[in-house]
Amino acid sequence: MTLVTIAPDHPIATAEFFAGIGLMAAALEPRGFDVQWANDIERAKYDLYLANRPHAVDAFKLGDVRGVLGDQLPNIELATASFPCVDLSLAGNRKGLTGEQSGMFWEFARVLEQMNELRPRAVLLENVHGFATSRGGKDLRIAMERLAELGYSCDVIAINARHFVPQSRPRMFVVGLRGDLPAGAQLGVPPISDVRPGWVQQIHALNQDLPMHYIDLPGLPDGPEDLRRVVQRLDADDARWWDEERTAKFVTSLAPLHAARLESLAAGEKTAWRTAYRRTRHGVATWEIRADPIAGCLRTTGGGSSKQALVQAGRGQMRVRWMTPLEYARLMGAGRFKTRARTDNQALFGFGDAVVVDVIAWIADNYLLPTLRPAALI
Structure with missing residues (x-):
């Protein structure tokens, strides 16, 4: 038939x-x-x-x-x-x-x-x-x-x-x-x-x-196994990567389980990507790295755990940045979508719901x- x-x-x-x-x-x-x-x-x-x-x-x-x-x-x-x-x-x-x-x-x-x-x-x-x-x-x-x-x-x-x-x-x-x-x-x-x-x-x-x-x-x-087809490849000197001070704050906020997860990824022979959420625990902002190599549910950008960061780690190095509108678009099956908005947050908000x-x-x-x-x- x-x-x-x-x-x-x-x-x-x-x-x-x-x-x-x-x-x-x-x-x-x-x-x-x-x-x-x-x-x-x-x-x-x-x-x-x-x-x-x-x-x-x-x-x-x-x-x-x-x-x-x-x-x-x-x-x-x-x-x-x-x-x-x-x-x-x-x-x-x-x-x-x-x-x-x-x-x-x-x-x-x-x-x-x-x-x-x-x-x-x-x-x-x-x-x-x-x-x-x-x-x-x-x-x-x-x-x-x-x-x-x-x-x-x-x-x-x-x-x-x-x-x-x-x-x-x-x-x-x-x-x-x-x-x-x-x-x-x-x-x-x-x-x-x-x-x-x-x-x-x-x-x-x-x-x-x-x-x-x-x-x-x-x-x-x-379904796909990981984020490799979603990640927007940015140059190492791209301003969207967090600077050393902000990255250090990210690392020090990790609970032992998540710190060990990051250390293991950074020690890997190949580059890997994970998403991370910011949580507020007892009034203190902390970060949690997702265990599996996919993104969590995208949400509207309103603070708290709503925005996801991308962690790139491997070969003894690691970098962190916010996910881009293009990456959000790809995660929603809309990789060719024109993401131009007045601000990145407006685009992320649109994809989030x-x-x-x-x-x-x-x-x-x-x-x-x-x-x-x-x-x-x-």
């Missing part, structure tokens, strides 16, 4: 809520999706979005989603919503969908309701794993209840971007389908798989009184396209 490529003259009209810098569109558009409408409230993200997709200047509506009305959207088949995770994240305040930021889900649902019979065939929600546990699981439950009221059957999957890029970035997705389910959809509790580990299976099991379905999906790839291009592309290829454009047999 061979899947027929989607016809270029029949694109899938898409709306991108909470669009950020546009990595959802970057993943979808090469696969036959046409992002005809996008919205975000952040001016800096809007600027980066249009720097990479200048043709979308009329499609992007900069402003608060609370001001969006259903009749303002074009006819679409897919709506995506990477709504804010602040109130759902374990590192956040855990107010859940009652919080001011994560509560923007309700605005997304309101717009869908206002679209009436023109609601899209499919919706794709993306958020952190905390969405599943927020308020004891109540938030995910009431979100799926709301989608059910709007005519959607839900499927839940989880994917760590580690399978595609050298970054540990676990995320969960809710796929809502309206109308008749596709031929490959099944009812009941799904078997455990790469995208539906035990805790996701439990979500399905606990919510069988709601319209739920699942579609069998292939296994996930292994974006989606990983490769993950969305995988979902599009294996779930959305076969559903919205059923594959033909050759």
